[in-house]
Amino acid sequence: MLPQNHFQKEKNWRNWNVAVTGMNASPESPGPGFAVARSIREHRHFDGRIIGLGYDVLDAGLYSKTICNGGYLIPYPSAGRDALLERIYQVHALEGLDAIIPCLDAELQNFIGIQSELKQLGIKMLIPTREQFTLRAKDHLAEFCKSIGVDAPETKTITNPLFFDECEAQGWQYPLMVKGIFYDATVARNAYEAKSIFAKLVQSWGYPVLVQKIIPGDEYDLAAIGDGHCRMLGAVMMRKRGLTDKGKAWAGVTVVDEAIGKVAEKIIRGLAWRGPLEVEVMKGYDGKIYLIEINPRFPAWIYLSHAVGRNLPAALLQTLANEPELDLSPPKPGTFFIRHAQELIVELAEFESLFVNGGISTPIQEEPLEVSLQEHDKFKAAS
């Protein structure tokens, strides 16, 4: 099932087969995967294949023929590492992967868990260690900020919604930011709203839930790559200019702000971060910079990095390939992005293929997956 020339071709990142996760792209809250894939596809030197990995038959990126060469469904993060590894073996047997770029927080621990197996197969990933991942997690962030001398809004981990009735007496004044352990953050203006947000978050992401004090100020985001040796590669900064009601930027403009860059450098040094990351900060009206969140992946607006000549997803592949020089232009402020929705056309047969076989560039049959799996066991044993 492997492409004929997979092992013969002289490989460098330009002709890699790259799998990218997070291909969900609903207009109100798109995953980063589609934008990561698009950035790589449009890089002038990239001539390889891009394989989308998704969690739902309605993940738009899986169907995009202009960006992806194939799309596959993978098990939910809650199914655990073994289920993921088995599925990646199958996809690898069909596609011959060179690199995977995980783009969602909730799946990262599984990818960390299968990293050594993938390495044996020659599949590269630039991802953090479990320890790095944990230190920056939302429920550890305040502690971490303290350790590197960065300001952060006060945050509390809660499991009991009764907190919202009593919190004002404890110095937690509304409005408050209520956050899920992996995703979603919503402003609650009173106890009633807070409890309903709490219930929804628990339903989606389980316990605990985080409550964060709101800092009045302006929101900025920074995307970069940590090389694992305390070096920050290619930061791109963006001021949010339009927010969806989920708090996601649907418009923004590149900026260059040294102070924000310094915060990001401190983080990358403090963690020896390896992999892409997004740093969300609030520039308070008090003049201080507050760290709101560190996301262990590229943000959904990462295509903006390509637009300013600092294509970070491509730079990630170059880093994995040990390229001596990354082709990054100097930072360039003043480039806008405005996110808009567009309809992707999907044929019934494609939908059916993804639905029935869990993949799109596969023939519409059940058997090949099983056959490839057996083949792959041999392959695995040999490697």
Added chain:
Amino acid sequence: MTMAAAELLKELSKDDRLNRIAISDTGFIFDPQTGQSFTLNRTGLVTLSILKRGSSIDETAEQLSHQYGITEETAVNSVEAFLLQLGRYL
């Protein structure tokens, strides 16, 4: 029950309704009139294919009973129950 199933079959056969349903041998089916898609189990796929050829309940049951080696009574019951399900969705 029997009456209801027979009537449903009649209703579903009207205007070529059943015949326009797109069936894939993976069990994936698509109803062009409602835009809904469905999954059929293997026996559902076989049963629907027979019904689509214009077979009656008894003819369908007879064929199933022959193919699977089950009693005709079981087959009739199953076809009727299946028609009631189809009636709910189609």
Added chain:
Amino acid sequence: MDSSADFTDIGTWEPPFIQPHKMGALNKFGQRTVRDNITREVFGVPVSDLVRRYGSPVFVVGEKHLRQNIRRIKTAFQQRYNLAVHGWSYKTNYISAICRILHQEGSLAEVVSKFEYEKARFLGVPGDQIIFNGPNKPKDILRRAIEDGALNQADHMDELKMLEAVAEELDKTVKIGIRINFDTGFTEPWSRFGFNLESGQVNEAINFISRSNHLRLSSLHSHIGTFVLEPRAYAEQVRIMCELMRKLEGVENVAIDTIDVGGGIPSRNALQTIYLPPEQAVPDINEYADAICEALLAGSRYRKEIGKDLPRLIFESGRAVIDDAEVLITSVVGTKRLPDGRRAAILDAGTNLLFTAYWYNHQVKMTRNAAGSEEETVLYGPLCMNIDVVRHSISLPPLAAGDQLVISPVGAYNNTQWLQFIEYRPNVVLAQESGGCSVIRQAEDLGVMMAQDQIPAHLASFDVSGKVRPLNRSGNHPVLNRKLV
């Protein structure tokens, strides 16, 4: 799209079925389990042998596994803090053989009620090896515990007063502990148990003890929650307890020699409200031991400077010790399709035996290779109650009546919280370390179920006139074969 009616593979017979696709969460690989989701033996014994010999359902405990667990956990604590002692939390699983195994391994008995206290003594545990916790200790049992030399840890002021009264009656000086509660900032405080620190109840208790003629405070106890996934919570707990210990140095009638951190350390089970699978969500026991012992060493270092001994550390892990050392084997008694298209199977064990199924998604393994594709399946128990669901959604191949499933981990709380509702409780079997199996709790039968029932004379017959007409010729109770009251 092929609309021909001829299929090379028509499959085996099952009622034909159509299922509409609901948008959202459509992913046939979403919940999928790994290919080797099959186990033919548990703790080295073939499942089929166990069912043949002991029936279905049946609980099976692995002795070797249990001993390995407790040794690993004890080592984790003792190599970091050599004064660490384990207290076996009886309520987690008080089947006699299991308690005996843990006592053989050197664990104290941690009991929380009159029944548990009496059981520990019945099993031969000396009084000074018993920690007596819990909010309800009637006077007679408190007196016995004091006479036996057990460590009573008081939950509230009325208990302290009762302790004082009993000690006075016995004219004894008694070493006691108090349970305290406080906010660690990581878990919701369990403020209904013990004396609250922040609001001054602890001070009140200490004042009472320091004025007492008979009570000596020697132990501080707290228990921050259950299935605590955050080792930092324990570090904070110990820090707060040590701070209190230090403040109490020199207080009349107080000489702390024990810090009891309670339990709450999780097992590798999948709590329904935690998103990630347990192998990612549950930290290793060494992380807990690290957090607790480091904080204790730091918090009690001052004692060396003032020439005092370090306190003993008691930890009362139950779940982390026993949960994965026990499985439940259950059989499918029937299958059906639900109206919404999901597969369903009815098992001979439900929440009557698996009380923890209300909170956990237990692992379910097949015992044979089943043909057919995996589908979302609901597993129901045998009770006539809508809430009797063992798994609400699990991806399994088609099940058939007679199939055996292995459910794990089930060692914690199921053999103590199980219900007698409409079913007999089954055998619990020990797969012995030395090989072979033995029943450690016999299956119930009608005799067990009737043993406590008594029928007043006027109900001795079905005759409403009240005339006593015995139900069988001998005049004895037909089941128990003894005279009715």
